[in-house]
Amino acid sequence: MESCSLVDTATATLCSTAGGRRRARSGTRFLNCSSSSKEHGVSASCSIGRMLSGAKSAARRKLFRSEPDWLGLDWSDTSGAAGHHWWTTLxxxxxxxxxxxEYGGVVVDADRLPSDQAAFAGSLAASLSYWKSVGKKGVWLKLPVDRSEFVPIAVKEGFKYHHAEESYLMxxxxxxxxxSLLPANASHQVGVGGFVINDQMEVLVVQEKYRGSPMDGxxxxxxxxxxxxxxxxTGAxxxxxEETGVDTEFVDVVAFRHAHNVxxxxxxxxxxxMLRPVSSQIKIIDETEIQAAKWMPLEEFVKQPFIQEDHMFQKIMDICIQRLRKCYCGLTAHDVVSKFDGRASTLYYNVDEPEDVNCSAA
Incomplete structure (x- = not known):
């Protein structure tokens, strides 16, 4: 009968041998266990070499520190049954x-994380070693707000910030x-503007509460x-x-702008x-941002100095006017399903026939 000891990193630490295994209580610094591998005639060989070869933190080295002569086992050999037992136990x-x-990585279950920092640190170190040993690639770790104390632990292990929402950090x-082949965080924000014009050639416009901005007035x-x-x-x-209280229906996308470092x-x-109005009464709902809203003659709207002096807005209005004159067709929305992912999507494209109703004036 021989004995061995493992250092416990504040989590329940396992002492495993060919003859048997026992679990220590949390908080125990050393765990002693005995085995009679020779008595059972087991020629055991197991290794934690692969774990240690991937060790990047003191916590990981501490967790898997071993004595090479334990029970006469060859810890450098991973081919034996005991080696398989060790990894299964781990x-x-x-x-x-x-x-x-689907890309050879793992997504950690955010709902089943350890409850305290010490347990998380030990499990994270062991997990990285295990995932490396079995050839995994990327790891996605979602930490809810109520586990924010785990963030420094993950960063010290080499994790990088990906993105954050109100309730979690990824x-x-x-x-x-x-x-790394992991996809980067979302690179774009998406905005919309609604060009709404009625039968009297009046455009629905608003003034925002800028206070001191060049957009004042x-x-x-x-x-x-x-x-x-x-x-x-639907966003438009x-x-x-929200800004005017007017109900509308979608006609088409007349143009879009792409800008960087916004x-x-x-x-x-x-x-x-381009939207078609189905009501006309103005009632501002978003009073925190909108100062005023009204129907404004199209000719008066485009003559504003701000539009006349801005090439982009001037071009947008030129396109909208050409659309009204049936000299231009926008992109209409069509529901499609792709076999690539089986999901419903909206495809925006120009109509094939000029006489199509979607290409007629609003």
Whole structure:
């Protein structure tokens, strides 16, 4: 009968041998266990060499520190049954709960994270070693707000920030010793503007509460950002409703602008949608941003110095006017499903026939 000891890193640490295994209580510094591998006639060989070869932190080295002469086992050999037993034990007892993605990576289950920092640190170190040993590539770690104390631990292990939302922070880790192939964070924000014109050739316009901006006193089209999972045209309809109270229906996308380094180094896509009014009464809903709203004659609107002096806005209005004269066709929305991913999408494209109703004046 021989004995061994493992250092516990404040989590439940496992002492595993060919003859048996026992779990220590959390907080125990040393765990002693005994085994009779010779008595059972087991020629055991197992290794933690692969773990240690990938160790990047003191916590990981501490967790898997070993004595080479334990029980007379050859810890450099990973081919034996005991080696398989060790890795199975590691996976079952230390590795964070995660699912595999289709690109050879893992997505950690945010709902089944350890409850305290010490347990998380130990499990994260063990998990990275295990995932590396089985050839995994990218790791996605989502930390909810109520687990924000885990962020420094993950960063010290080499995780990088990917993106954040109100309720969580997403971090990533690329295991292979090569450039990361994980997709970057979203690179664009998407805005919309609604060009709404009635039968009297009046444009629906608003004044925003800029206070001191060059836009003070300027009448402009209703604009805003689309929401998550919102279509471009429904976003335009919603923004017009919020800023003016007028109900509209989508006709087509007449143009879009692409700009870079607009906000926090993100790029910006801005879509101009032609909308047909189905009501006319103005009632401002978003009073925090909108100073006033009204129907304004098209000729008066385009003669504003701001539009006359800005090449982009002048070009947008030229396109809208050509659209009204049936000299230009915008992009209409069509529901499609692709076999590539089986998901419903909206495809925007120009109509094939000039006489198509979608290409007639609003």
């Amino acid at each position: 996976e079952n007892n230390f590795v964070l709960e995660a699912s595999e993605d 971090l990533t880790y690329w295991i292979p010793d090569e450039p 300027v009448w402009k089209l209703p604009t805003g950002f689309i929401l998550a999972s919102e279509e471009i045209f 309809i919603r923004e017009v409703k 906000a926090f180094q993100k790029s910006d896509l801005f879509f101009i949608c």
